[in-house]
Amino acid sequence: MQDKVIASAAEAVADIRSGASIFVGGFGGSGIPTQLLAALLARTSVTDLTLVNNNAGAGDASFVALVRAGRVRRIVCSYPRMPGSEVLRELVLAGKLQVDVMPQGTLVERIRAAGAGLGPFFTPTGYGTPFASGKESRVINGRGYILEQPLHADYAFINAWRADRLGNLEYRYAQRNFGPVMCTAAKTTIVEADTIVATGALDPCHIVTASVFVSRVVRRESCAT
Template structure:
């Protein structure tokens, strides 16, 4: 039996080191682990490579890390919008690197990382600027681009309910990138709205199994508490 101990979000992110690769779940604000991101802003780790669908608002999401000079590279599918001015300025002065990956390709690169598949071919991005410089191969008369899997040192994910072992249930569209990111990181940290006892979750509704969740933080109106398991 793994020894578990209580933690808050600040302690859960305390060991994230400079230069780490961080996977951040969410689609816009839905399923965004905003408390963990805020804790990392306070913690201050720098030169991060961040993988996320989009960068979020200036005061929230990955944009908060960018504004705090903590990100050296962002891999995402949607960097545009009125919130992207800071990112654009940093791209222009060369202080941050941007890699755009089509949304389905990004999800599959993360899924492949969690499944132990090092790379895969896809027709998406063939004959476009996003495919330039990448290895290609023709299958059934159609050009495919080789895409590398993504693996993170850490993953921040947002769940709805968890049991004390770390099995997770998501709230509808808040699931999005969170389950695949949970499988593709060395240490996965989940923030959840509620923690219940083992056996209270319907096994048919568990989307992320406890083996993939290492740290668990419960969010409450006035305080945070959580369970740190498996690292």
């Protein structure tokens, strides 16, 4: 069995290159992989990034610093108006940042579809509004729908409560938001775990993300045991 534990966050993100797309887990201020973001921020040569996150960083210092430094080309999110996110508006108005906003359910379903190997899907959310502009629309059984595409990423940055050395994951409270679906839809999933235990120590009934979806695990330093 492969041991997926990496010595440091810096090593875990060392292969990320300019132009990469990255899922960033978290809901509000909970479940944000802060150390992975900080490690990426330290790699100053990595630019032109696309970040996919529900709350556009939720005010996380490293996320916002990446944006402020001009390292992010595009953000995909459902809510970009968190405290501390004023820089997003400034950069959008200056033509230096693209922000794609969509309903939260549409965002997570696009990611889930990608992870499940599905194609485009129809949703009624946004039909008949400016959000539907440029998208295929249909009326099915008297109800209007728009076509949405699966959403993949090169990497996923995820915070989990416990991981074993093989990469099986348990989540705690709001950590279990976008993390499970993001793990399935990324080419490479990097996990920042509060605690790392021996392979086999997790109760199989409590494992939410199976190790097959996880590439690397790093211990969250403030939670090291």
